[in-house]
Amino acid sequence: MTVNSKNLGAGLTFLSVTAIxxxxxLQSLPxxxxxxxxxxxxxxxxCVILAGLGTILVVTSIFEARQPAFGSFAWRALFxxxxxxxxxxxxxxxxxxxxxxxxxxxxxxxAAAETRPPAAAAIALALSAFCVVVFIYGLRxxxxxxxxxxxx
Amino acid sequence: xxxxxxxxxxxxSLPVNLAFCFLGVLLGxxxxxxxxxxxxxxxxxLLPLTFGLPPVTSLIMLSGIFYGAQYGGSxxxxxVNLPGEASSTVTMIDGYQMAKRGRAGPALAAAxxxxxxxxxxxxxxxALVAVPLTSLALSFGPAEYxxxxxxxxxxxxxLASGSVLKAxxxxxxxxxxxxxxxxxxxxxxxxxxxxxxLLDGIDFVALAVGIFGISEILRNLEGTDKTRTLIAKVTGxxxxxxxxxxxxxxxxxxxxxxxxxxxxxxxxxxxxxxVSYNVEKKVSPNASEFGKGAxxxxxxxxxxxxxxxxxxxxPMLSLGLPATPIMALMIGALTIHGITPGPNVISNNPxxxxxxxxxxxIGNAMLIVLNLPxxxxxxxxxxxxxxxxxxxxxxxxxxxVYSVSSSSFDVYLxxxxxxxxxxxxKFDLEWAPFILGFVLGPLFEHQLRRTMLITGxxxxxxxxxxxxxxxxxxxxxxxxxxxxxxxxxxxxxxFIEED
Numbered sequence: 001m002t003v004n005s006k007n008l009g010a011g012l013t014f015l016s017v018t019a020i021x022x023x024x025x026l027q028s029l030p031x032x033x034x035x036x037x038x039x040x041x042x043x044x045x046x047c048v049i050l051a052g053l054g055t056i057l058v059v060t061s062i063f064e065a066r067q068p069a070f071g072s073f074a075w076r077a078l079f080x081x082x083x084x085x086x087x088x089x090x091x092x093x094x095x096x097x098x099x100x101x102x103x104x105x106x107x108x109x110x111a112a113a114e115t116r117p118p119a120a121a122a123i124a125l126a127l128s129a130f131c132v133v134v135f136i137y138g139l140r141x142x143x144x145x146x147x148x149x150x151x152x
Numbered sequence: 153x154x155x156x157x158x159x160x161x162x163x164x165s166l167p168v169n170l171a172f173c174f175l176g177v178l179l180g181x182x183x184x185x186x187x188x189x190x191x192x193x194x195x196x197x198l199l200p201l202t203f204g205l206p207p208v209t210s211l212i213m214l215s216g217i218f219y220g221a222q223y224g225g226s227x228x229x230x231x232v233n234l235p236g237e238a239s240s241t242v243t244m245i246d247g248y249q250m251a252k253r254g255r256a257g258p259a260l261a262a263a264x265x266x267x268x269x270x271x272x273x274x275x276x277x278x279a280l281v282a283v284p285l286t287s288l289a290l291s292f293g294p295a296e297y298x299x300x301x302x303x304x305x306x307x308x309x310x311l312a313s314g315s316v317l318k319a320x321x322x323x324x325x326x327x328x329x330x331x332x333x334x335x336x337x338x339x340x341x342x343x344x345x346x347x348x349x350l351l352d353g354i355d356f357v358a359l360a361v362g363i364f365g366i367s368e369i370l371r372n373l374e375g376t377d378k379t380r381t382l383i384a385k386v387t388g389x390x391x392x393x394x395x396x397x398x399x400x401x402x403x404x405x406x407x408x409x410x411x412x413x414x415x416x417x418x419x420x421x422x423x424x425x426x427v428s429y430n431v432e433k434k435v436s437p438n439a440s441e442f443g444k445g446a447x448x449x450x451x452x453x454x455x456x457x458x459x460x461x462x463x464x465x466x467p468m469l470s471l472g473l474p475a476t477p478i479m480a481l482m483i484g485a486l487t488i489h490g491i492t493p494g495p496n497v498i499s500n501n502p503x504x505x506x507x508x509x510x511x512x513x514i515g516n517a518m519l520i521v522l523n524l525p526x527x528x529x530x531x532x533x534x535x536x537x538x539x540x541x542x543x544x545x546x547x548x549x550x551x552x553v554y555s556v557s558s559s560s561f562d563v564y565l566x567x568x569x570x571x572x573x574x575x576x577x578k579f580d581l582e583w584a585p586f587i588l589g590f591v592l593g594p595l596f597e598h599q600l601r602r603t604m605l606i607t608g609x610x611x612x613x614x615x616x617x618x619x620x621x622x623x624x625x626x627x628x629x630x631x632x633x634x635x636x637x638x639x640x641x642x643x644x645x646x647f648i649e650e651d
Contacts, residue, residue: 007315009579014321021328024343035609039335039342042597046324053321069578077373078574081366081546082567088550089563097551104550105543111373112539123543130544131551139201141555 011057022047096147160506180220246449271516274462289495326589362569410459428456
């Protein structure tokens with residue numbers, strides 16, 4: 001089948017947003033009247049527009065020339081960067097800035113296929129030192145260098 | 153106005169403001185020189201780190217990054233034939249040709265002198281135009297504000313390069329997500345999906361960092377690390393007498409074109425550069441040299457993009473309307489400092505307004521010093537491989553976002569926004585209209601509800617009040633211009649080169 005997957009994807013995105021937001025608005029938010037609009041009025045109106053746009057995009061995409069949406073996809077980077085950032089968000093309090101930056105930077109560095117673990121460790125070490133100097137001693141951000149881990 | 157400018161210079165020349173202005177333009181030049189890191193991402197990342205600063209200082213630094221990047225981008229364009237910034241794409245055409253013929257020095261000088269002149273004129277223009285616009289805006293009621301925001305949103309469609317349908321859809325998505333949080337009229341939480349961290353709304357900084365920072369890195373990591381080879385050597389910076397003669401006209405015209413296009417919401421620096429290049433090609437007596445290293449082809453677009461960068465502040469400062477995503481970030485910065493963007497900024501915070509304007513001129517002067525004598529240093533930077541840069545950027549994103557409110561949730565939000573930013577861009581969905589919608593969403597709904605409350609549900613007020621009707625007419629014309637296929641085709645040609 002010849003489908004313009006870029007437009008199909010865009011249309012489906014709009015339809016999903018409509019489903020989630022429109023559904024929530026209809027279910028739990030009062031519409032009110034035109035004179036005194038309830039919290040659901042404006043979102044519902046937006047969802048009507050979005051539903052229309054989404055439908056047009058999906059329907060027309062079926063008749064358009066084939067166009068793949070995902071040529072190359074940065075799977076490796078996607079996983080390593082997500083993992084690194086999630087680690088930082090979850091453990092910064094426990095590990096403190098120095099260790100959190102080291103682990104995050106190490107994992108994130110591996111997103112580039114050419115970076116081997118030893119090089120990643122070197123980058124991470126340098127960044128960790130840099131961040132401690134700049135953010136703790138320079139900008140005096142209220143972040144712990146070492147964290148509360150020993151108290152566990 | 154002289155008094156005001158004096159006030160501005162007294163604020164801008166405070167040591168702390170001078171220092172952060174310098175830091176801003178320095179960072180701006182740095183990221184401008186490096187391809188793959190844009191001012192949008194950098195400002196998003198640094199936004200949280202400026203919270204501790206006074207609002208003026210923070211805005212001065214963020215602005216320095218923005219126009220510094222315009223300068224830096226031209227260096228890479230001329231010497232390496234890569235657009236350091238999207239807006240220097242045009243400079244590449246003749247700039248690199250000049251460099252290949254051993255005239256890299258004069259090309260760099262033409263770019264810097266043109267930018268400086270344009271920056272000076274545009275700064276004056278901001279000072280001149282913003283005040284009358286503001287007094288007009290002060291007579292606005294809720295209906296006028298609604299119509300004004302419609303103009304802003306319609307121009308966001310113009311900002312998008314691709315499909316109009318997708319741009320409208322992204323605006324709607326932005327408006328919807330912007331509504332997240334407690335409804336101010338009924339105190340009812342909306343679209344929080346039971347997450348307590350969302351009661352205050354989606355954190356703007358985390359969202360911007362994810363969408364513009366992380367997703368850009370993901371895109372850059374798709375290919376292999378390109379090694380950048382420096383072909384051109386810089387010898388002799390000074391332009392010859394002949395060069396000066398040839399560049400005066402293009403700089404003047406470029407400044408005028410850029411200054412005008414920058415005020416129009418949605419057009420921005422890249423468009424200004426393209427238009428001025430094409431104008432020069434038509435009017436220049438040396439038209440045959442264009443594309444082979446004509447100095448006019450460097451001077452005109454560089455003046456235009458810098459002028460446009462500067463005048464895009466006018467709608468932001470006087471009306472509180474962002475004309476570009478970068479201005480949306482500036483508005484975000486103002487809001488975080490507790491300043492409501494809009495016509496009241498000039499009267500309530502004159503030191504902020506005039507200080508910022510004065511700092512732009514000072515920053516432009518700093519840039520000419522930073523860029524011309526130190527060009528060799530910047531060029532060396534290009535040999536830093538990207539795989540060493542992006543871990544630093546990601547780490548800075550994390551620290552920046554976490555330091556705002558010490559919230560783990562906001563850090564997770566970076567990942568979500570980054571993934572969405574990356575995947576949806578694959579569908580040619582663009583984020584500039586989304587961010588504009590996100591920033592304007594709550595404001596727009598608020599004014600709309602107020603209007604309807606005042607008029608008792610009579611929507612004709614939008615057409616019977618003259619200013620409101622005028623603004624809606626502007627929006628309609630804009631929409632028509634965007635929709636007319638002829639214009640659309642040339643728009644696509646313009647934007648194709650941006651990628």
